Amino acid sequence: MAAKDDEGPYLLVLAPGARRALTDQLPEAAAFAAWEFISGPLSEAPHRVGAPLRAPFHGQWRARRGEYRVRYEIGEGARTVRILDIDHRRDAYRA
Numbered sequence: 001m002a003a004k005d006d007e008g009p010y011l012l013v014l015a016p017g018a019r020r021a022l023t024d025q026l027p028e029a030a031a032f033a034a035w036e037f038i039s040g041p042l043s044e045a046p047h048r049v050g051a052p053l054r055a056p057f058h059g060q061w062r063a064r065r066g067e068y069r070v071r072y073e074i075g076e077g078a079r080t081v082r083i084l085d086i087d088h089r090r091d092a093y094r095a
Helices: 016-025 028-044
Strands: 011-014 061-065 068-075 080-088
Touching (some): 016 028, 016 080, 028 061, 028 080
Antiparallel strands (some): 061 068, 068 080
């Protein structure tokens, strides 16, 4: 059974690619908007704000933020959200 989103915020973990996107790659306004979204609604209710992805990204989720996509995994046992990457929508799903 999946954990409920209303049990409090999930712990955020940034993968190196996501950290790099926020600090070096994204335009400043996009990085700010993405971080506000990640640290707010996404950490509070990752199931509600995102959608599961299909192969080859099975087990991962995505959320939209303007022209950008946040790709993440939800760890139910430890109530973590691991942010894998943040990319422009044209590049987000290239395996």
